[in-house]
Amino acid sequence: MMTLSSYLMISFILFLAGIVVMIARKNMIAMLLGIELILNAAALNFVAYTKFVNQNMDGHIFPLFIIVVAAAEAAVGLAIVIRFYQIKETIHIDDATQLQS
């Protein structure tokens, strides 16, 4: 049951789901949700390979850093979203087309 291919399938599904969320939603925060899904898919891939292919511990280190970076990026991103909301009073992604308002 727990073969490499099943884990790869799961991470593939997560990745696709993240892409769908990123494209389909118009809410900025929802897009950030999608980003998180994608990142998680990548990390799951790493860990799966560590268990089944190569017992190199780098496969555990790197997901750690993915998580760290994702956290930082989510924080900053949300800060930007909040700032955007303070200016534009909306969080619709189609309103964020101008570089300079």
Add this chain to the structure above:
Amino acid sequence: MDYTISTIAPIVLLPFFAFVINSFIVKKLPKLAVGISCSAIFLSFLYCVRIFKDFVFGTYAANYHVHKVFTWFDLGDSFKVDMGIYIDNMGAIMLLMVSGVATLIHIFSTFYMKEDIRYGRFFVYMSLFTAAMLGLVLSDNLLSFFIFWELMGFCSYSLIGFYYEKEEAGNASIKAFMTTRVGDVFFLLGIVALWGVIGSVSFVDIYQALADGSLIGHSVIGISLTTFAAAAIFMGTIGKSAQFPLQVWLPDAMMGPTPCSALIHAATMVAAGVYLSLRMFPLMDAGGLTPYIAYIGGITAFGAATIALIQTDIKAVLAYSTISQLGYMVLGIGVGAYNAAFMHLITHAVFKACLFLSAGSVIHSLHDEETHGHVQEMPRMGGLKAKMPFTFLAMMCCTLAIAGIPFFSGFVSKDRILGDALVMASQSRVYWIPTLLGFGGALLTAFYMFRMMFLTFFGEPRDKSLYDHTHVEKLSWNRNIPLLILSVFTLGLFYCGSFTGQKIAKVPGVVDKEWFATLVEKPEVETFASYERQTWDFTDEKSAQTFNKSSYDKTHGLSEEDYHHAHTMHIIGAILSIIIAFAGVFLAYLMYIKRSLNPARWVSAFPRWNKALKNKYYFDDLYINIFIQKGLLGLNNLLAKLDMSFYDKYFVDGWQHVTRWAYTVSRKFDDWVVDTALVDGTGASVRLFNVILRTIQTGKIQFYFIVIVFVLGSYIWNLNIN
């Protein structure tokens, strides 16, 4: 003498330089111009005497000639034009005659044209004319011959229209020029035809080609080349020597001054046509043209004589008699009487010049008080014998000569022509009509010439006031001496050894000096074929070709029996001529002196003939009204209409439509292609690309994301993973 450029060319160059100098000084110094002209021609005459002496009394050979050639221009590829001088016996005699008669006429003109305001200009033209005539006699090829021929035509035009205040004089000069032009066109055609085949138009080369037979086999529009060229060149003679049918210009040419008529239209220019035929005689003979030539000569001789019967102007009578005598010369060529035709040319020149000058003297004396002009009408003359004895004497001699009275030169030459005509007529039926016309013309000639004499000098003066105002003639050097000198040369002695030319009445001691008949022989092509041409160089080199002296061949190369037959015919002809001449004189005497026959009755007996003769056989009518008015003018109008309505309208005016259409096309091109497509199109394409490309630049993050995904996807898709 040495024949080089310095000895022969002055014959032509002296009068020519006189012309050039005179044309500059004639306005200011007319007397000096006259003097230059007369002295120039006199010096030429001396040269010609020298040449004549050398030819006739020096070497005395029948085929002695001088031929010097230089290249005029050479364009390579067998287009080489040579000019040269060719003098043989005939040329030498002709030179002497031309220069001598011209000198005497120049001297007479100093008397005749003295009171004219354009006294000097007359001599300018006369000098040019004599230069041209002498050049023509000296020339050795048809091209330079033609050049001088045309030059003489121009001088004739200028001199006929000398009194240019009179409109008839202008018309007459144009008529003369145009009529001779018709003949000259054909002449040029003949020259070109000969040139095309032979490659040169020198006389010697033509004779050589005839001898070689290189002209046989070529044909032009179906006619053999010799016949075509001969006919074409003979048309030149017809035009210039006023033969039928181009004789219409000579009577009108009497509008010019009388000395000009004497020189040009009696002695020299009209003789040039006959000279051409004489030079081209081998070609005419080989072309088989001689019967036609005889017919034309005969018709001309007789027809002109008939018209002369009713003329009342003294110069008109002489003009028609000139046409008639030229007809005799052409008739002589036609029947093969080469020598006799040439002799008639020379003798006719002498006595006709004398006749014209005497007529001029008569006209000059008769001064009309009312019109202040000179009288030329014979009905107003009469009984002038007492007032102008010397003129009467000269005119009498010449009239006797032209009528064909024995002992005079005219009889000798005319009788020889008629004798040869009889010989040919006895041999073939073709020549009967020309012979008959010739004898008939002789009768008429005698008649009308003596009519002229009787009307002018004999009888009672018909216009009393005119007669009273006429001055008695005094012997003056420039009026009478030329006349007397010329009339001396009308005696037959100078031309043959006997008074009658047939050795019937022989003058002892001179019978064997038949120099004329000996020297000028009918050219056989074989003798010419052996000539060598010499190139001209400027050093004094003795270059005369001498041949064996040939003694006088009595039989002229004929067999004994033919010669006897010819001799018989000649004697018959001589007797006939004498009878006819005296008959004509007698008839005139009866009509005008004795008054036993009334000319008016004869006129009324033939009214239609009279009308025809008065209208000169309607030739002027034919040419002017029918050919020119209806034919040429009609053609002119048609062509003009064609040009204007068709050619102008469509081709010339039509271009505006083309241009307009071109403008429209060009404008459309400019509008559509350049402006819209290129200029506006560039902007539009940029805008189009803008429209296309800015869809990518949406600013929407999700769109960018999709693009990134797709690009990466395509990249990964195309990777080769094994």
Add this chain to the structure above:
Amino acid sequence: MFTNILFLMSAVLTVGGAFAVILTKNIMHACVYLLSSLLGVAGLYVTLGADFVAATQLVVYVGGIVILMVFAVLLTGGSDAQKENKFGLSKIPLMGNNKTYTIAWITAFVVFMTLIKIISNIIKYYKETEVSAYTATVEKIGMLLVTDHVLAFEISSVLLLGALVGAAVIARPRKRE
């Protein structure tokens, strides 16, 4: 046995949560479903023997990031915003309508087709190897972090500092002048 059940439950949680995030119309619900998905991923880590990673995931992701997102949602007023944009046209609803979903599914399909090539190759040529027994990984990870990957470690700490300060600067309230 236990791992299989755990694996199954985690897989279901993960995939189900992911699809729920896709399909829900409510942003709050989406955040909660993400939370569940991340929980599932942590469970998957456990079945893979990555104990430290699973713990980190739980602590950081679940306990930190999703909470943060919820806070942001609450601060920005939720799903209903203006219905028309500045040009007067109607905006696409915040959670997407059919059009966006269509595009998204197409894109997902493209990616699927692209990646399936790789994954099928991997699955084809993968040979089953010996799975080793479970060992504790904390010590090993700790050792690596300060010996082999010390640079990344330090830089990530700097990064976190930067994120902290940056987020605070960006989102601080401005003085109204």
